[in-house]
Amino acid sequence: MRSIWRHRLFWPVVALLTLIAVNSIARPNFIKLRVRDGELFGAIITILRDSAPLMLVALGMTIVIATRGIDLSVGAIMAVSGAVALTIIDGSDDPGNLATVLIAVVVAILVSMVLGVWNGFLVSVLGIQPIIATLVLMLAGRGVALLITGGFITTVNSEPFSYIATGYLFVLPFAFFISVAAITVIGLVERRTALGVLTEAVGINPEASRLAGVRSRGIIWGAYIVSGTLAGLAGILYASNIRAADANAAGVFIELYAILAVVLGGTSLNGGKFSIAGTVIGVLIIQTLDSTILFLGVPSAQSPVFFAVVVVVVVVVQSPRIRNALGRMSRSRKPKAAVAAAVVEDKQKAEVGR
Amino acid sequence: MRPLLELTGATVRFGADAALDRVDFRLFPGEVHSLMGENGAGKSTLIKAITGALPLDEGELRLEGDHVAFASPHEAQAAGISTVYQEIEVLPNLSVAENICLGREPRRGGVISTRLMQARAREILLDLGLDIDPASMLGQHSVAVQQLVAIARAISTDVRILVLDEPTSSLDLDEVGELFRVIRDLKSRGVAILFVSHFLDQVYEICDRVTVLRDGAFVGEYLTTELLRIDLVQKMLGRDVADLKERDHPDDAGPEAAVVLRARGVTARHGIADADVDLGEGEVLGVAGLLGSGRTSLARALTGVTRTDAGTISVEGEDVHLDSPRRGMALGIVYSSEDRRRDGIVAELSVLDNITLALQSERGVLRQIPAARRRELAASWVEALDIRPPDLDRPAGTLSGGNQQKVLLARLLALSPRVLVLDEPTRGIDVGAKVEIQNLVGELADNGMSVIFISAELEEVLRVGDRVAVVRDGRIVRTAPAGLLTADSLLALVAQPDEDGE
Numbered sequence: 056m057r058s059i060w061r062h063r064l065f066w067p068v069v070a071l072l073t074l075i076a077v078n079s080i081a082r083p084n085f086i087k088l089r090v091r092d093g094e095l096f097g098a099i100i101t102i103l104r105d106s107a108p109l110m111l112v113a114l115g116m117t118i119v120i121a122t123r124g125i126d127l128s129v130g131a132i133m134a135v136s137g138a139v140a141l142t143i144i145d146g147s148d149d150p151g152n153l154a155t156v157l158i159a160v161v162v163a164i165l166v167s168m169v170l171g172v173w174n175g176f177l178v179s180v181l182g183i184q185p186i187i188a189t190l191v192l193m194l195a196g197r198g199v200a201l202l203i204t205g206g207f208i209t210t211v212n213s214e215p216f217s218y219i220a221t222g223y224l225f226v227l228p229f230a231f232f233i234s235v236a237a238i239t240v241i242g243l244v245e246r247r248t249a250l251g252v253l254t255e256a257v258g259i260n261p262e263a264s265r266l267a268g269v270r271s272r273g274i275i276w277g278a279y280i281v282s283g284t285l286a287g288l289a290g291i292l293y294a295s296n297i298r299a300a301d302a303n304a305a306g307v308f309i310e311l312y313a314i315l316a317v318v319l320g321g322t323s324l325n326g327g328k329f330s331i332a333g334t335v336i337g338v339l340i341i342q343t344l345d346s347t348i349l350f351l352g353v354p355s356a357q358s359p360v361f362f363a364v365v366v367v368v369v370v371v372v373q374s375p376r377i378r379n380a381l382g383r384m385s386r387s388r389k390p391k392a393a394v395a396a397a398v399v400e401d402k403q404k405a406e407v408g409r
Numbered sequence: 410m411r412p413l414l415e416l417t418g419a420t421v422r423f424g425a426d427a428a429l430d431r432v433d434f435r436l437f438p439g440e441v442h443s444l445m446g447e448n449g450a451g452k453s454t455l456i457k458a459i460t461g462a463l464p465l466d467e468g469e470l471r472l473e474g475d476h477v478a479f480a481s482p483h484e485a486q487a488a489g490i491s492t493v494y495q496e497i498e499v500l501p502n503l504s505v506a507e508n509i510c511l512g513r514e515p516r517r518g519g520v521i522s523t524r525l526m527q528a529r530a531r532e533i534l535l536d537l538g539l540d541i542d543p544a545s546m547l548g549q550h551s552v553a554v555q556q557l558v559a560i561a562r563a564i565s566t567d568v569r570i571l572v573l574d575e576p577t578s579s580l581d582l583d584e585v586g587e588l589f590r591v592i593r594d595l596k597s598r599g600v601a602i603l604f605v606s607h608f609l610d611q612v613y614e615i616c617d618r619v620t621v622l623r624d625g626a627f628v629g630e631y632l633t634t635e636l637l638r639i640d641l642v643q644k645m646l647g648r649d650v651a652d653l654k655e656r657d658h659p660d661d662a663g664p665e666a667a668v669v670l671r672a673r674g675v676t677a678r679h680g681i682a683d684a685d686v687d688l689g690e691g692e693v694l695g696v697a698g699l700l701g702s703g704r705t706s707l708a709r710a711l712t713g714v715t716r717t718d719a720g721t722i723s724v725e726g727e728d729v730h731l732d733s734p735r736r737g738m739a740l741g742i743v744y745s746s747e748d749r750r751r752d753g754i755v756a757e758l759s760v761l762d763n764i765t766l767a768l769q770s771e772r773g774v775l776r777q778i779p780a781a782r783r784r785e786l787a788a789s790w791v792e793a794l795d796i797r798p799p800d801l802d803r804p805a806g807t808l809s810g811g812n813q814q815k816v817l818l819a820r821l822l823a824l825s826p827r828v829l830v831l832d833e834p835t836r837g838i839d840v841g842a843k844v845e846i847q848n849l850v851g852e853l854a855d856n857g858m859s860v861i862f863i864s865a866e867l868e869e870v871l872r873v874g875d876r877v878a879v880v881r882d883g884r885i886v887r888t889a890p891a892g893l894l895t896a897d898s899l900l901a902l903v904a905q906p907d908e909d910g911e
Contacts, residue, residue: 250774252758267734
């Protein structure tokens, strides 16, 4: 029991379950699933579908954060990716052709990958601070996207392209499968190869890792490439959903929500230990919260405040001091260690604050 | 005379284990008192109990005869007990003056006065004999200076008791001298100083009294003038010192076996110039030199950690181009850094991950060592090197210094290297682990591994090395068989320029 309590995903899972419970009580329709034409519908399905872009971006962000970095350019990369894809489709003779759409998607993702290579180059080769390095593209990216679309919002009418975000495969939304595929691939690559532990080593102590022969440059560079690529895919999903490339609206603030999802999932911004499962839960919390706000009819002007309150609660509950305090209340078997830990922590805080 | 601080029957438990078991401790005004013991003896726990970082489970703490119980380090500090911890706790991104006056910034009209602050900092620094600009960023100074600034901060208040936990572990001889001058000065002002150090020389030089702890229990309190060094070590270890194995050193000058690593004219800017090294198979080359002498630059240049600006390095007769630690590892040359915490251990990763880190990165990202094989491998090293506690999943940063060093050694030895370069592997670790590591180096060499062993302790270099290279002012000034040197002659080589004044 104690091990479950102390598990680092304990609080994120509790937060998610609480949100789901609150929603289920407030609106019984929330957990209901309806089948129409062999396709599933319902609030939960919508959440899974709509969370796909944030999921992709947050997965990439998790890896970047694990290396002690941050990628602020993901929203801008989404805009570029959407602009590239729609410009290709729009310029073709047959926008509804599957081959055209495939080419457009592949080219858009390749362009995003190149942007990731650029970010990684700035950070790992030139040694520029990640926040500055990716800020460059964050600011310039939307301009590039506008340049590609000629300053307009490019719209297309293409069945195969719309399918990506709104279509169904078997009984579930296609976008959900993209999420699952990304989670699976990232999860497997990180844990079934040595990439995960080497990434953590680089994030925790870059110099020690270098002395241990770890190719830290490649690992850091790779993280930004993965982040860029996933952001490109997220841009496709966004553009597909609205059937347009809107360089000014695509992925606005998504970098901040992605960072929030990573942090809610228990990965420290200081780098090092990371949790893919935690990020997935973090994304679902954010998306469920979004849906809750919509349902509760919170005026859109006030919704950020409501959002912030919930996030503050979740983050506070996860903070080490509150955890220790709660742990002390619930466990009377070994109170000494908890007190000692809290005391030591107090001491460290006092040292810094002095 | 009444003790300034008196601890009686102090007991601190962590769960079922007593980290401190009915320990008595007294500290008199105007004395320097040392706390001695192996790791796990309870030194840190005792310090924490005095400084309010840990509550006592049993026993009593008296300050000038009055019963006190500090709820926090703040309260202890208010009562005049200042502490400088082993891990340097300074803020490198603030100026020297800001670090010294942190939390007690002098104000003028409610506003922090930078000028007053710098003047005050300069005064305190001059007191310490440290001539640095108080306005400069602390981070740009050496570790040693940062340490002295931490001490400056501790003594900038009205301090009655000063606790120094391993204050000299990153200082060179001159700086230690400076520190001791400051300690003597504070002592003459009636300050009681608790000085914890692994360096016996320093303890004997500066301390009036020693309290020895072993396994959390009180062994005894002695006057340093009445306690023989060998007796002190024996009391700390609780066993005979006989297991310090003497190695047989060959007498001739060059390495007798085939040369594995040969360096000619190796130069790394601002570090080492024109260094020639021959390292034979199964040989231990001791390197003696002061901090900043170039001993670390030499080690780093030979292992590819830093690039060389000139010179050639050959391994078994073939010239090699060492441009990264990774390349060095591929050639079987590995390096263990002098600074475990900064560039050795990956603190939050488990012992298991730390031990297998180098081997895994050598194999590459895609070829993950199978989980069962990894555990088996790490467990065998934990057993072979007696790493304690033998818990593979524990974060490596929570181990004691000696055990962290062993984890690092395991990481490198798992690569089956031909040349092992150890930069101060025994710095800041307890006597027991030190002896184990020295003996291990001997065994490795007997099994054919070539080792370069750097240490600030001359006796250790002489005992462990077959030959000794002396580094001074960025040059190797002499290489000689250990048998031809004594600690005194080595000291002369390390410390003084030649008579002809180079």
